[in-house]
Amino acid sequence: MLIRHPDDILPSEITTPRLYQERRRFMSLAGGMALAGILPAGTAHASPASLGPILKSPLSTSEGQTPFKAVTTYNNYYELGTDKEDPAQNTYRLKTSPWTVRVEGLVNKPRTFGIEEILKLVPLEERIYRMRCVEGWSMVIPWVGIPLATLLKLADPQGSARFVEFVSHYDKGTMTRGVLDWPYNEALRLDEARHPLTLLAVGLYGELLPIQNGAPLRLVVPWKYGFKSGKSIVAIRLTEKQPVTAWMKAGPSEYGFYSNVNPEVDHPRWSQATERRIGEFSKRKTLMFNGYADQVASLYSGMDLRRNF
Amino acid sequence: MTPGKTSLAAIKAALFLLCLTPGFLLWRGLEMDSLGANPIETLTRSTGEWTLRFLLITLMVTPLRKFTGWHWILRLRRMLGLFAFAYASAHLTTYVWLDQFFDWEAMARDILKRPFVTIGFVALLLMVPLAATSSNFAIRQLGGRRWQALHRAIYPIVLLGCVHFWWLVKKDITWPLIYTAIAIALLGLRAWWRELERRKQVAGGYLPQQPKFAGKVIKIFAR
Numbered sequence: 001m002l003i004r005h006p007d008d009i010l011p012s013e014i015t016t017p018r019l020y021q022e023r024r025r026f027m028s029l030a031g032g033m034a035l036a037g038i039l040p041a042g043t044a045h046a047s048p049a050s051l052g053p054i055l056k057s058p059l060s061t062s063e064g065q066t067p068f069k070a071v072t073t074y075n076n077y078y079e080l081g082t083d084k085e086d087p088a089q090n091t092y093r094l095k096t097s098p099w100t101v102r103v104e105g106l107v108n109k110p111r112t113f114g115i116e117e118i119l120k121l122v123p124l125e126e127r128i129y130r131m132r133c134v135e136g137w138s139m140v141i142p143w144v145g146i147p148l149a150t151l152l153k154l155a156d157p158q159g160s161a162r163f164v165e166f167v168s169h170y171d172k173g174t175m176t177r178g179v180l181d182w183p184y185n186e187a188l189r190l191d192e193a194r195h196p197l198t199l200l201a202v203g204l205y206g207e208l209l210p211i212q213n214g215a216p217l218r219l220v221v222p223w224k225y226g227f228k229s230g231k232s233i234v235a236i237r238l239t240e241k242q243p244v245t246a247w248m249k250a251g252p253s254e255y256g257f258y259s260n261v262n263p264e265v266d267h268p269r270w271s272q273a274t275e276r277r278i279g280e281f282s283k284r285k286t287l288m289f290n291g292y293a294d295q296v297a298s299l300y301s302g303m304d305l306r307r308n309f
Numbered sequence: 310m311t312p313g314k315t316s317l318a319a320i321k322a323a324l325f326l327l328c329l330t331p332g333f334l335l336w337r338g339l340e341m342d343s344l345g346a347n348p349i350e351t352l353t354r355s356t357g358e359w360t361l362r363f364l365l366i367t368l369m370v371t372p373l374r375k376f377t378g379w380h381w382i383l384r385l386r387r388m389l390g391l392f393a394f395a396y397a398s399a400h401l402t403t404y405v406w407l408d409q410f411f412d413w414e415a416m417a418r419d420i421l422k423r424p425f426v427t428i429g430f431v432a433l434l435l436m437v438p439l440a441a442t443s444s445n446f447a448i449r450q451l452g453g454r455r456w457q458a459l460h461r462a463i464y465p466i467v468l469l470g471c472v473h474f475w476w477l478v479k480k481d482i483t484w485p486l487i488y489t490a491i492a493i494a495l496l497g498l499r500a501w502w503r504e505l506e507r508r509k510q511v512a513g514g515y516l517p518q519q520p521k522f523a524g525k526v527i528k529i530f531a532r
Contacts, residue, residue, distance in 0.1 A: 074346035082481035085345060135479070137347060179481050250480055269423055269477065271415065278346050282410055 051124055051203045054144055059197060060128035061291075066139035068205050070278050075212045076133065077231055079168070079175040079184065087212035093174040094232065096216040103151060105238040106161035111154065115216045119202055121154075122146050126206070127199050129222035131229075132261045132290045138275045143220050144203035149194045151236070157190065161238035164193040166219055166230040180246050186230040187243040187257070188221065189299075197222055197295055200233075223292040225259045256309035260300070261290035265309050311381045324385055328392040331359050332399065349407045356400035357429075361474060361488050363393035364467045368495040375502075387443050390463070394440040397433050425476035432469035435462050464499075467492045 077087035080094065099115040113121075124144050132138045152164070170183035192198065199220040202209060209215040214231025221228050227247055237243075247255035254268055263273045263286040274283040289296050300308075312320060335355055338344040344351040367389040374382055409416050419426045439460055441447070448456045471492050475485035 070346035078481070082483075084347070137350075266422070269425060271419065271423075274415070276347070276349065281349075281407075 050207055051119070051144055053123070054206060055123050055125045057125045057127050059295075060126065060142075061130060061140060063128075063130065063140045065128065065142055066278050071139060071141055071204065072210050072212060074278060076135075076226065077212055077214065078179055079170060079182070079232075080212065081176065082179060088210075091211035094169070094171070094211050094215070096211065096232070099216050099234075101217060101233055102235045103155040103238075104235060105165075106158040106240060107238050108156040108158060109154065113151070115202070118146065118151070118200070118217065122150055124202065125199075127197075127201075127220070129197075129199075129220060130290050131220075131222065131226055132275060132286065134225040134227060134255075134259070134267060134270070134272075136270045136272070136275050137278055138286075138290075139278050142205055143199055143201040144206065145199040145201035145220065147196060148198045148200045148219065149196065151200060152194060152238075155236075155238075157238050160240050162190055163239045163242050164188050164190055165235075165237040165239055165243040166233050167235040167237065168230050169232040169234045181249050182246075183234075184230060184246045185243065186219065186228050186245050187239075188228070190238070191299055192221070192296075195296060195299065197292060223261060223289040223296045225261060227255070228259050258300075258305070258308050260296075260305065260309075261286060262288060262305055262309070264288075265306055311379075317381065317384060321385065321388065324388060328363070328388065331355070332396070349403070353400065353403045353408055356396050356403055357474070358484075359396040360393055360400055361467070361470045363389060363396055364463065364470055365488065365491050365495065367393055368463065368467060368492070372495065372498055391440060391443055394436050397436055401433060425473050428469050428476070429473035432466050432473060435466050435469070439463065439466075464496055468496070 073088045074084045075087040076084070080087035080090040096115075100112050101115070101118070102110070102112045104110045124146065126142055126144055128140060128142045130138060131141050148164075165185055165187040168184040168186075172182075175182070188198070199222075201214070201218050201220045202216060204210070204213060209218065214229075214233075217233050218231040219229045219233060242257060245255075245257065247259075248257060261272070266272050272286055275286045276283050287293070335344070335352060339348060339352065342348070367386060370382055370386040370389065374380055405411065405416065409419075420430050421427070439462055442451060442456065442459060451459065471485060471489040474488060475482060478485055
């Protein structure tokens with residue numbers, strides 16, 4: 001008699017022998033060191049926010065990374081306060097569990113994903129990207145996430161879909177009122193959204209995303225100014241018409257739809273020719289497409305980037 | 310309530326130290342690396358805000374004097390104004406040295422192209438003659454009336470300072486709004502006093518004093 005075993009383990013959930021060996025080695029090593037009293041008791045266990053095995057990516061930069069402390073205390077997350085230090089102090093205003101994200105609009109398979117599902121969809125990748133803020137500062141951040149393209153593929157966009165809109169979480173009861181037209185939304189052209197560099201981040205520095213960095217799920221589009229990368233995303237909507245984004249509504253002459261990093265097109269209030277890398281004293285020259293021109297310039301061939309800013 | 314010579318000197322010394330405190334704290338913060346992830350931005354922002362605060366405090370002296378009758382506080386105004394100029398100078402130094410690192414070309418472009426920088430620069434330039442004529446000697450040389458006229462430049466300066474701040478912030482205009490409201494209140498008060506003064510003159514000059522007719526009143530026009 002044939003006993004059928006239910007096929008309930010996803011291939012992606014099976015630990016590879018190499019990883020298994022590595023974990024065994026780490027545990028015996030850590031155990032040995034703890035026994036020997038080399039490791040203080042507190043550091044022997046993995047942090048609860050740890051994300052487990054993470055693949056390295058050839059798309060990562062080898063530049064020096066901005067310290068974790070700076071990445072997590074200098075944030076623009078207006079829903080949690082408009083000063084840079086505010087979001088880190090107001091993390092209690094956002095509950096990230098349970099969390100779901102809807103993929104909807106012009107897709108053949110609209111779906112709602114739980115955050116746990118997204119964490120297990122495909123192996124997580126580390127992407128060390130430059131991040132350039134429209135205000136003239138920059139960081140290098142080791143994100144952890146999955147390509148946005150993976151999620152889009154599962155939803156199967158319809159032929160008429162041309163743009164992807166990202167809607168951030170907003171709670172009128174606990175979050176900033178006024179300033180912008182909430183909820184925060186951002187958008188990309190579909191080809192930008194599908195670009196291999198475009199990341200749906202769930203963590204940084206190997207751990208789950210801190211609240212102030214856009215937990216539990218945010219976008220990272222490294223060749224565009226930081227505000228294009230929406231935080232705490234609850235809906236991903238495919239549309240035919242170009243969505244009007246929060247910053248476009250707030251200042252149409254200052255914030256364009258594309259908002260590609262471009263040292264030649266100044267913001268009315270800031271020169272974009274240079275930037276200060278957080279932690280550095282002198283300014284450095286800003287690179288076209290934030291240094292990702294080789295990968296993304298072709299997306300904009302034939303476009304007047306001064307007009308499509 | 311008028312303090313004697315020694316108490317006034319003590320008050321001045323205490324006020325001097327108090328005015329110096331924000332600068333001292335910033336300096337310590339810079340040394341101890343406790344100004345956040347972007348210390349240069351914090352420094353630029355704080356020195357700018359303290360300039361604006363000191364301008365407003367300086368403008369508060371006269372109303373406070375009128376409402377309380379403490380005329381002696383006028384003797385503190387010069388120091389407050391000079392501190393406004395000192396923080397403005399620190400603000401400019403931060404910009405020129407730490408932020409732009411003597412990139413004169415970039416700064417010239419900034420001043421010409423970016424309205425908020427232009428306005429801030431103009432406000433700072435306007436403060437220079439005021440700081441330069443803050444001595445008793447200068448007052449004597451200029452004469453009280455001309456000196457006062459010159460120092461009324463603080464009115465446009467504070468307004469330019471508010472606009473400078475307003476145009477610089479990205480979206481949350483809460484603080485620029487608060488400073489501007491205070492500035493408008495302080496300037497509005499002066500406009501109101503001036504209006505009262507004018508009315509008093511009009512009233513005092515013509516209405517209660519009936520014209521004195523020395524001779525006979527002759528009707529010129531017949532109806």
